[in-house]
Amino acid sequence: MAEGHADSLCDCCRYNDVIPDLGTPGNRERWAALEAAKRRLFHTLDLLKLPHGTEGENIRVPLSFSFMADALPDQGLWRSTASQEKVYTGHANGHITINVKEADDVERERLRVDMNESHRTLIGHFRHEIGHYYWDLLVKGQDESTSCRVFGDHNNPTYSDALEQYYQQGAPTDWPTRFISAYASMHPWEDFAETFAFYLDMVAVLDTALHMGLSRAEYDGTLDSMLRAFHQVGMAVNELNREMGPLDLARGVIAPAVREKLAYLHELIQNANASSQAP
Numbered sequence: 001m002a003e004g005h006a007d008s009l010c011d012c013c014r015y016n017d018v019i020p021d022l023g024t025p026g027n028r029e030r031w032a033a034l035e036a037a038k039r040r041l042f043h044t045l046d047l048l049k050l051p052h053g054t055e056g057e058n059i060r061v062p063l064s065f066s067f068m069a070d071a072l073p074d075q076g077l078w079r080s081t082a083s084q085e086k087v088y089t090g091h092a093n094g095h096i097t098i099n100v101k102e103a104d105d106v107e108r109e110r111l112r113v114d115m116n117e118s119h120r121t122l123i124g125h126f127r128h129e130i131g132h133y134y135w136d137l138l139v140k141g142q143d144e145s146t147s148c149r150v151f152g153d154h155n156n157p158t159y160s161d162a163l164e165q166y167y168q169q170g171a172p173t174d175w176p177t178r179f180i181s182a183y184a185s186m187h188p189w190e191d192f193a194e195t196f197a198f199y200l201d202m203v204a205v206l207d208t209a210l211h212m213g214l215s216r217a218e219y220d221g222t223l224d225s226m227l228r229a230f231h232q233v234g235m236a237v238n239e240l241n242r243e244m245g246p247l248d249l250a251r252g253v254i255a256p257a258v259r260e261k262l263a264y265l266h267e268l269i270q271n272a273n274a275s276s277q278a279p
């Protein structure tokens with residue numbers, strides 16, 4: 001649509017179903033932070049030529065986003081907040097919801113420490129939730145048996161049983177030898193999403209590093225050269241971060257079991273790229 005039309009939205013904004021209530025103080029800034037992260041996500045998806053589309057755009061699973069806030073606590077009424085007034089960050093059938101409080105640094109850091117996560121970032125939420133989207137788009141009903149072999153059986157235990165067990169018992173102590181994160185051990189779908197998010201982390205960091213002239217970021221397109229380049233850039237940035245205080249960028253070791261999962265995703269993404277270009 002021609003420039004200047006009120007109803008034309010950019011490639012990124014056309015995916016928005018619900019935006020934050022801009023009448024609430026602070027929400028304009030929160031929304032800006034969410035959109036900045038979302039734009040970085042789409043840049044990486046397009047770099048990988050991963051398919052995505054909205055309703056009516058000839059894609060099996062249309063993608064959309066809602067950025068929502070919890071209903072204000074009890075709004076002056078003497079009652080507890082009902083469960084439907086709480087917004088859960090998550091993905092369902094192509095629809096990604098992100099709670100806008102994740103855009104508050106203090107709130108997000110508190111959650112990160114509470115949940116014992118090495119990172120908790122807005123861009124990380126987008127990369128994780130889009131991982132669930134690509135499970136629905138590329139794996140569901142198409143490649144489930146291979147996914148089961150790599151990530152485990154997503155039907156057994158059920159997601160709700162796995163969730164309950166995780167919140168009661170936490171991650172197994174040996175999770176670093178089998179999973180990219182503690183949360184990935186919760187259920188095969190979370191493992192897929194967490195590993196997918198890490199794959200996007202690598203692609204995005206290396207792309208930016210190359211554009212910033214870091215020759216260590218060069219790789220030949222194979223997974224192992226990508227892992228090597230990410231390790232080299234990651235260790236250098238870790239040291240720079242330790243000089244100034246931010247969290248480490250990269251972990252030191254990728255367990256062989258995690259490399260196998262990344263190898264599956266590497267192939268899945270390349271095949272998706274090839275099939276999206278087929279006539």
Ligand SMILES: [Zn+2]
Pocket residue numbers: 128129132189190193
């Ligand atoms: Zn998830």
